[in-house]
Amino acid sequence: MRAEAASGAQQREGWDVVVSPDRPWWRIDVRELWQYRDLLLLLVRRDLLAVYKQTLLGPAWQILQPLLTSIMFAVVFGIMARMSLPGIPPLLFYMSAVVPWGFFNGVVTRTSQTLVWNAALMTKVYFPRLVAPLATTLSTGFNFLVQVAAFLLFAVFYAATGRFAWGIGAEAVLLPVLVLLLVLLAFGIGLLVAALSTRYRDLSFLIGFAMQLLMYISPVIFPLSRVEEGSALRLLLELNPITPLIEGFRAAFFGLPMEWGSLAYTAGVAAVVLAIGLMLFQRVERSFADVV
Amino acid sequence: MERLVIQAEDVRKCYRLGVIGRDALLDEAAALWGRFRGRADVRKQLDLASGEQRVGDWFWSLRGVSFELRQGEVLGILGRNGAGKSTLLKLLSRISLPTSGTIRMRGKVSSLLEVGTGFHPELTGRENIFLNGAILGMRKAEIERKLDQIIAFSGIEHHLDSPIKRYSSGMKVRLGFSVAAHLDPEILIVDEVLAVGDAEFQRKCLGSMREVADGGRTILFVSHNMVSVQSLCSRVLWLEKGMVRQEGPTEEVVRDYLNTYTHQHSHQEWEPDQGPGTDEVRLLAVRAVSGHAGGAFTTDEPVRVEIELENDAIRDADLDIRLQVRTGNDAIAFSSDLSASAPATLWNPGRCKVACIIPAHLLNSNTYRFHIVFFRHGKVLFKAEDVLSFDVHEGAREGSTFRKMPGAVRPNLQWVR
Numbered sequence: 001m002r003a004e005a006a007s008g009a010q011q012r013e014g015w016d017v018v019v020s021p022d023r024p025w026w027r028i029d030v031r032e033l034w035q036y037r038d039l040l041l042l043l044v045r046r047d048l049l050a051v052y053k054q055t056l057l058g059p060a061w062q063i064l065q066p067l068l069t070s071i072m073f074a075v076v077f078g079i080m081a082r083m084s085l086p087g088i089p090p091l092l093f094y095m096s097a098v099v100p101w102g103f104f105n106g107v108v109t110r111t112s113q114t115l116v117w118n119a120a121l122m123t124k125v126y127f128p129r130l131v132a133p134l135a136t137t138l139s140t141g142f143n144f145l146v147q148v149a150a151f152l153l154f155a156v157f158y159a160a161t162g163r164f165a166w167g168i169g170a171e172a173v174l175l176p177v178l179v180l181l182l183v184l185l186a187f188g189i190g191l192l193v194a195a196l197s198t199r200y201r202d203l204s205f206l207i208g209f210a211m212q213l214l215m216y217i218s219p220v221i222f223p224l225s226r227v228e229e230g231s232a233l234r235l236l237l238e239l240n241p242i243t244p245l246i247e248g249f250r251a252a253f254f255g256l257p258m259e260w261g262s263l264a265y266t267a268g269v270a271a272v273v274l275a276i277g278l279m280l281f282q283r284v285e286r287s288f289a290d291v292v
Numbered sequence: 293m294e295r296l297v298i299q300a301e302d303v304r305k306c307y308r309l310g311v312i313g314r315d316a317l318l319d320e321a322a323a324l325w326g327r328f329r330g331r332a333d334v335r336k337q338l339d340l341a342s343g344e345q346r347v348g349d350w351f352w353s354l355r356g357v358s359f360e361l362r363q364g365e366v367l368g369i370l371g372r373n374g375a376g377k378s379t380l381l382k383l384l385s386r387i388s389l390p391t392s393g394t395i396r397m398r399g400k401v402s403s404l405l406e407v408g409t410g411f412h413p414e415l416t417g418r419e420n421i422f423l424n425g426a427i428l429g430m431r432k433a434e435i436e437r438k439l440d441q442i443i444a445f446s447g448i449e450h451h452l453d454s455p456i457k458r459y460s461s462g463m464k465v466r467l468g469f470s471v472a473a474h475l476d477p478e479i480l481i482v483d484e485v486l487a488v489g490d491a492e493f494q495r496k497c498l499g500s501m502r503e504v505a506d507g508g509r510t511i512l513f514v515s516h517n518m519v520s521v522q523s524l525c526s527r528v529l530w531l532e533k534g535m536v537r538q539e540g541p542t543e544e545v546v547r548d549y550l551n552t553y554t555h556q557h558s559h560q561e562w563e564p565d566q567g568p569g570t571d572e573v574r575l576l577a578v579r580a581v582s583g584h585a586g587g588a589f590t591t592d593e594p595v596r597v598e599i600e601l602e603n604d605a606i607r608d609a610d611l612d613i614r615l616q617v618r619t620g621n622d623a624i625a626f627s628s629d630l631s632a633s634a635p636a637t638l639w640n641p642g643r644c645k646v647a648c649i650i651p652a653h654l655l656n657s658n659t660y661r662f663h664i665v666f667f668r669h670g671k672v673l674f675k676a677e678d679v680l681s682f683d684v685h686e687g688a689r690e691g692s693t694f695r696k697m698p699g700a701v702r703p704n705l706q707w708v709r
Contacts, residue, residue: 015299015396021389039426046412046423053414053455124409125427126386289388290307 021286026279032128039127043135048142062143063150066102070095073221083222088254089164095151096253097220097246100178103144104186104242105211110136111190112207115198115288122289129285133194137187144179155253169255178248181263185241185270191277195284198291218242223250238262241269296398297479297510298361298384303393305354305379309346345533353379354390355534363478366511368525368542370549375531377514381405384481384512399478399510402428406483408468413457417448417467420456424471438474445496446470473500480504481512498524518546518588518685550588558582558589558682564602568676572605573666576643578679580662583652591657591702592687595650597680599664603644609636612667615648617660625660625700656702657686 052058070091077083078090085093114133159166197203217236224247227234237243244262251258345352354376361367371377382388385403410427411420421442425435443449446466456464505511515521528545530538538545558580567575577600583593613630662680666673
């Protein structure tokens with residue numbers, strides 16, 4: 001056996017697949033991910049198709065969900081508690097934050113569950129594990145785009161009926177950048193939680209509460225300008241990397257001034273979180289099939 | 293010599309036993325601290341000399357497995373439960389990584405540990421073909437090209453556009469295997485669990501695997517089923533307690549494997565006047581003959597039990613022989629008397645031969661022990677205990693399920709509805 005192995009030494013080069021424990025976990029095999037792009041797209045398709053089969057309203061839920069939440073917020077916080085900004089219809093004010101927040105929440109939650117949800121798949125067949133969270137993120141992203149379109153339709157309707165002097169500003173050009181930052185941050189946090197929760201399932205219960213808490217210390221319900229400068233709440237809000245994004249979306253949609261410094265802070269946090277998330281995910285992914 | 297396509301070098305794999313909880317967290321922290329201080333991780337130290345698979349809380353499922361496979365070879369992997377077959381399969385399929393050692397492979401590798409992996413119940417058969425194909429590593433264009441063949445192979449054209457939650461389990465298996473059969477890998481890694489479905493479809497599956505093998509592709513086949521191993525594999529690797537016990541040509545390894553694990557004595561002979569019995573009649577030989585050339589006993593083949601006796605004193609017809617079949621735990625499975633089916637005739641003096649045929653599909657996959665009881669004048673003359681004992685193996689599988697059927701026997705009963 002040994003001698004034979006030695007004689008085959010000249011053939012040893014050019015292996016296509018090498019299974020060994022020494023695979024570097026900090027390197028992402030982009031080439032391999034690219035080879036699996038069809039799987040990625042089919043998984044996205046599956047997510048989009050499967051969820052709404054056997055519902056009466058189907059994809060309309062994508063728009064109804066944030067709309068109903070926005071109406072609720074508009075009535076409770078906007079009209080009754082007068083927390084929204086003057087000059088902007090409360091419904092639009094809340095929708096402009098509920099839609100990106102819903103996207104953020106969706107990506108974090110679903111990414112954090114991908115390993116556990118796809119356990120049946122991952123213990124039976126190999127594919128680059130990153131494909132699964134990427135697919136859920138893309139399908140959540142697709143729904144987000146539909147919701148943004150719906151929001152814009154509402155805004156146009158409000159403006160056309162003369163109830164709102166809409167001045168969408170030059171800041172709107174930044175929307176893709178805001179979306180990208182949002183996705184990177186959410187994906188990073190999701191991967192981090194996914195990696196840790198394979199070992200300690202408690203985290204998957206905690207994440208729901210954590211996301212709720214995070215929403216209350218972000219300017220979804222009230223604008224940042226309504227919070228007194230220098231107060232503890234203001235500090236918390238400013239430390240929250242989502243705050244600049246939510247404020248940014250409002251600024252882009254309603255033509256308000258953009259806070260560049262705070263956006264840079266968010267970008268920095270997103271980069272660090274994503275790097276750590278990717279590393280931990282790759283580290284855990286290798287032993288995942290043994291633990292689950 | 294064909295080129296090397298798989299090379300496994302000293303592959304080891306250890307698992308943590310028990311539940312993961314606070315202790316695991318503390319352990320992990322301790323290990324990390326140890327590594328930080330430059331100490332080797334205790335749990336990764338394997339005492340090969342002691343031969344123990346279990347080291348503290350760690351279980352070594354594979355303890356240094358090496359083998360090589362050349363293009364076009366069909367390698368069977370044999371071993372009892374817990375021998376490390378499934379672990380090896382998981383490593384080869386890249387589902388988990390070895391603790392140490394390396395496996396290298398050349399060419400497109402497809403591994404099938406299950407049929408219909410990733411099927412979504414709400415999607416239609418057609419949508420699932422694409423999903424399942426992509427999960428198994430096919431490109432979309434490739435699936436589109438083979439779609440008609442896949443559909444034809446599955447034989448479920450009419451249900452293709454209904455969601456597969458309305459499929460029977462048999463139909464799902466058909467659809468899953470049809471996709472798998474069109475993978476066109478250079479190396480195919482298969483678990484025997486795949487050979488499911490009704491008998492006709494099973495033949496189709498094994499047939500298509502043989503086609504793959506004949507096409508010069510390399511196959512690694514994990515199985516308990518001696519019959520399919522013998523018919524498919526050119527070489528066999530026998531795993532025992534996480535190590536390679538024997539490797540070689542199929543006939544040789546299967547024979548040794550059966551001899552080791554089945555404790556079988558399917559054959560006994562005695563010198564004249566030495567066998568169990570009385571002065572009137574004695575046993576000379578008892579043997580069980582299988583319908584298989586290889587000699588293994590399987591549930592789907594009849595077993596012929598031949599009894600040879602020397603008759604010294606009986607000249608009338610009054611001698612009955614009873615075959616009593618017991619299971620491994622000594623419960624009587626069934627008995628059968630010679631007088632029940634053979635007409636009573638006068639016994640000839642000297643050497644006499646009788647045989648009892650146990651039909652196919654009566655014995656279960658089980659260990660059986662055979663007793664023979666002789667009766668004269670309606671009373672027990674003598675009893676020969678444990679004259680034979682052997683294991684019956686699972687034959688070609690029937691029905692769509694892969695389940696061990698409980699019971700001392702497993703007759704093929706008829707169901708109507």
